[in-house]
Amino acid sequence: MPRYLPEPPAHPDSSRGRTAILLINLGTPEAPTAKAVRPYLKEFLSDPRVVEIPRVIWWLILNGIILNTRPAKSAEKYASIWTPEGSPLLVHTQRQTSLLRDALAERGYGEVRVEFAMRYGSPSVASVVEQLRADGVERIVALPLYPQYAASSSGTALDQVFRVLEARRNMPELRTVRHFYDHPGYIAALAESVRAFWRSNGRPDKLVMSFHGVPRFTVDTGDPYRDECLTTGRLLAEALELGNDDYRITFQSRFGRAEWLTPYTSEVLAELGRAGTGRIDVMCPGFVADCLETLEEIAMEGKETFHTAGGGDYRFIPCLNESPVWIAALLDIAEQQLAGWEIPVKTQ
Numbered sequence: 276m277p278r279y280l281p282e283p284p285a286h287p288d289s290s291r292g293r294t295a296i297l298l299i300n301l302g303t304p305e306a307p308t309a310k311a312v313r314p315y316l317k318e319f320l321s322d323p324r325v326v327e328i329p330r331v332i333w334w335l336i337l338n339g340i341i342l343n344t345r346p347a348k349s350a351e352k353y354a355s356i357w358t359p360e361g362s363p364l365l366v367h368t369q370r371q372t373s374l375l376r377d378a379l380a381e382r383g384y385g386e387v388r389v390e391f392a393m394r395y396g397s398p399s400v401a402s403v404v405e406q407l408r409a410d411g412v413e414r415i416v417a418l419p420l421y422p423q424y425a426a427s428s429s430g431t432a433l434d435q436v437f438r439v440l441e442a443r444r445n446m447p448e449l450r451t452v453r454h455f456y457d458h459p460g461y462i463a464a465l466a467e468s469v470r471a472f473w474r475s476n477g478r479p480d481k482l483v484m485s486f487h488g489v490p491r492f493t494v495d496t497g498d499p500y501r502d503e504c505l506t507t508g509r510l511l512a513e514a515l516e517l518g519n520d521d522y523r524i525t526f527q528s529r530f531g532r533a534e535w536l537t538p539y540t541s542e543v544l545a546e547l548g549r550a551g552t553g554r555i556d557v558m559c560p561g562f563v564a565d566c567l568e569t570l571e572e573i574a575m576e577g578k579e580t581f582h583t584a585g586g587g588d589y590r591f592i593p594c595l596n597e598s599p600v601w602i603a604a605l606l607d608i609a610e611q612q613l614a615g616w617e618i619p620v621k622t623q
C-alpha cells in the first residue's frame with residue numbers, strides 16, 4: 276500500500292468550480308431498525324473524541340453491553356420520528372445544502388460547490404472529499420453544522436477532514452469554521468424563530484433553552500463548549516428582551532454514569548412541573564436541524580416529564596431547519612470564508 280494515494284488527473288473541464296463549501300453534520304442511521312442503528316452507534320461510540328475512557332475498557336463495555344442493548348431501544352425512538360423521506364437530520368441537512376447552494380449562486384458564487392457529509396455513516400467525509408478532489412476542487416471550506424464548538428462534535432468533524440487530507444500527496448487549501456455561537460445572523464435567526472412561534476401561539480411563563488450535554492470533565496479540562504452555550508443563551512435572551520427569570524439554560528442527552536454539564540434538562544422540566552408552571556416553551560438552540568435529540572427527547576419525552584411532574588402547557592419550538600433567516604446566516608458565514616480567497620463574483 277503506497278503511503279499517499281495517487282492523485283487524480285487534472286480535471287478536463289476547467290469551467291467546473293475549484294472551490295467548495297463542505298457542510299458536516301453528525302450522521303444518522305440508514306433506517307429506524309436495530310440492524311441499521313447498530314453499525315451507526317458502533318462507529319459513533321468508537322470515536323475517542325466522543326468517549327474518552329481507556330480503549331480496552333471501553334471496547335469491552337461497548338461490544339459486551341451497549342451494542343447488545345442500545346440499538347433496539349434507539350431504533351424504537353428513531354421509528355417515532357422517522358419521516359417518509361428518511362431521518363429528519365438527513366432530510367434537513369440535504370435541504371440546507373441545496374438552499375445554501377442557491378443562495379450562493381444568487382450572490383454570484385455560482386461556481387462554488389456546496390456539498391454535505393456526515394461524520395458517522397453516509398455520505399462519509401472521506402467519500403465527499405475524495406469526490407471533490409476528483410472533480411478538481413482545490414479549496415475547501417469545512418463547516419461543521421454545530422454552532423458551539425465541542426471536541427466531541429466540531430472537533431471530531433474537523434479531525435475527519437484532516438485525516439482524509441493526510442493521506443493525499445497534493446493537499447487542497449483548507450479553511451475551517453470552528454464555531455458560530457455568537458454570529459449575529461445565527462442569533463437573529465434563533466430570535467426570529469422564537470418571535471414567530473410566539474406570534475402564533477402566545478408567550479409562555481418560561482423559555483427553556485436546552486443544549487446537548489457533554490461530560491463535565493471535558494469542560495473542566497479546557498473544552499470551551501459550556502461557555503459558548505451560555506453566551507448563545509445570553510445573546511438570545513437579550514435579543515428577545517427577556518429578564519433573568521424568563522428563561523433557563525439546560526443540558527440534555529446525558530449518556531452513561533459520569534457527571535455531565537448541569538442543570539440537566541429533564542431535572543429542570545420536572546422542577547418546573549412540580550412548581551405548577553402554567554406553560555413552558557422548550558427550544559434547542561445548539562441544533563440547527565431537528566433530529567432524534569430534539570424531536571424525541573425534547574418534544575416527546577420532555578413533555579411527558581413536565582406533565583407527570585404536574586406542569587401545564589408544554590410546547591416545543593422547532594429548530595432553525597430551513598428558515599430563511601438561518602439560511603441567510605449560513606450564507607454570511609460561508610461568504611466570510613470565501614472573502615479570504617477573493618473568489619471572483621459574477622454579477623448578472
Ligand SMILES: C=CC1=C(C)c2cc3[nH]c(cc4nc(cc5[nH]c(cc1n2)c(C)c5CCC(=O)O)C(CCC(=O)O)=C4C)c(C)c3C=C
Pocket residue numbers: 301302303304316320325326345349362364421425427428487488489490500528530561562565566567568
Ligand atoms: C456518548 C457520548 C456523546 C457525546 C459526548 C455527544 C456529544 C454531542 N452530540 C451532539 C449532537 C447529536 N447527538 C445525537 C445523537 C446521539 N448522541 C449520542 C452520544 C453522545 N453525544 C448518542 C449515543 C446518540 C445516538 C442516539 C442514541 O442512541 O441516543 C444527535 C442526533 C442524531 C440523529 O440521528 O438524529 C445529534 C445531532 C453534539 C452537538 C454533541 C456535543 C456538543
Ligand SMILES: [Fe+2]
Pocket residue numbers: 487528
Ligand atoms: Fe450526541
Ligand SMILES: [Fe+2]
Pocket residue numbers: 528567568572
Ligand atoms: Fe438522546
